[in-house]
Amino acid sequence: MSAEEPLDRIVLRYLQKRGYKDAEKAFLKESKSQKLTEMALVPHLGPDAAISDHILYYNEEDADPNSLVQGYRLLRDWVNHSLDMYKPELMRVLWPMFVYCHLELVNRDEGHVAREFHRRFGPDHLLLHEEDVRALAGVAAPAHAESDATARKFRDNRIPISCCQYTFDLLVKYLHHANQMALLAVLNAHISVTVVKGDPAPHTDEAELSAKQVITGVGPPSRIDKFNAKYDQGRWGVLEDSVEVLALDEFEEEKLREERRAAGAKSDGAEGGEEGGEE
Structure with missing residues (x-):
């Protein structure tokens, strides 16, 4: 990237590459934006963080802090009602989203909203992150975020998570x-996602979290029940063009193809053995 290239062009290329058509139109219409270098929530992350933040705050004068609270609530609800095979991996994103939504509210000097956000959603994460949750409860003003060791830890580092390609695609498509x-800005600027090969698999911590019913207070329904509920009621869990269903079908079809190939190879081997015996 050229040092002389205007940052607005960089932002436009970023929006076009990611397919954020609505944000692109809004950016083009916006004439009162701050400079991107002044808008970075995490200055040390450089231009990428500034670009992400601009997607969120292209009109900061009209920004509503409650949009972060509402966005997290909807994501939490979607994850909690996602298909059983993807839910354990999707749950991993809720902790970093919680952390950085809280810290962003604090950075915007929305202490009252930050406290209410923490009171409402903090208990979800006590099982796995009790020490950090309790530390963040005391971070409610920009000065606190500067002096608190836990807040600095999260400010200076991205939280790592891992998931399979199917899960990552579902998450990004839902947010889009x-x-x-x-939340797309948070994902891009503050979460380090490692996409691993293979099938979605439950992690011990996530399985324990689900078993203890921390988020919902009810046991997880079966895959069939969840699919029927989503398909009939049009829940948030089903994305445009039934992304989850298509991904599930593709996943299971690939499994079936592998089983058929294995069965064919086994059959060919058995026939070869019989011919050898006849000779």
């Missing part, structure tokens, strides 16, 4: 189609 620009 639900117009969750605030």
Whole structure:
């Protein structure tokens, strides 16, 4: 990237590459934006963070802090009602989203909203992150974020998570189609996602979290029940063009193809053995 290239062009290329059509139009219309270098929530992350933040705050004068709270609530609800095979991996994103939504509210000097956000959603994460949750409860003003060791730890580092390609695609498509620009910015700027090969698999911590019913207070329904509920009622869990269903079908079809190939190879081997015996 050229040092002389205007940052507005960089932003436009970023929006076009990611397919954020609505944000691109809004950016083009916006004439009172701050400079991107002045808008970075995490200055040390450089231009990428500034670009992400601009997606969220292209019109900061009209920004509503409650959009972060509402966005997190919708994401939490979507994850909690996602298909059983993807839910354990999707749950991993809720902790970093909680952390950085809280810290962003604090950075915007919305202490009252930050406290209410923490009171409402903090208990979800006590099982796995009790020490950090309790520390963040005391961070409610920009000065606190500067002096608190826990806040600095999260400010200076991205939280790592891992998931399979199917899960990552579902997450990004949900955030995009639900117009969750605030959380897309958080994902891009503050979460380090490692996409691993293979099938979605439950992690011990996530399985324990689900078993203890921390988020919902009810046991997880079966995959069939969840699919029927989503398909009939049009819940948030089903994305545009039934992304989850298509991904599930593709996943299971690939499994079936592998089983058929294995069965064919086994059959060919058995026939070869019989011919050898006849000779």
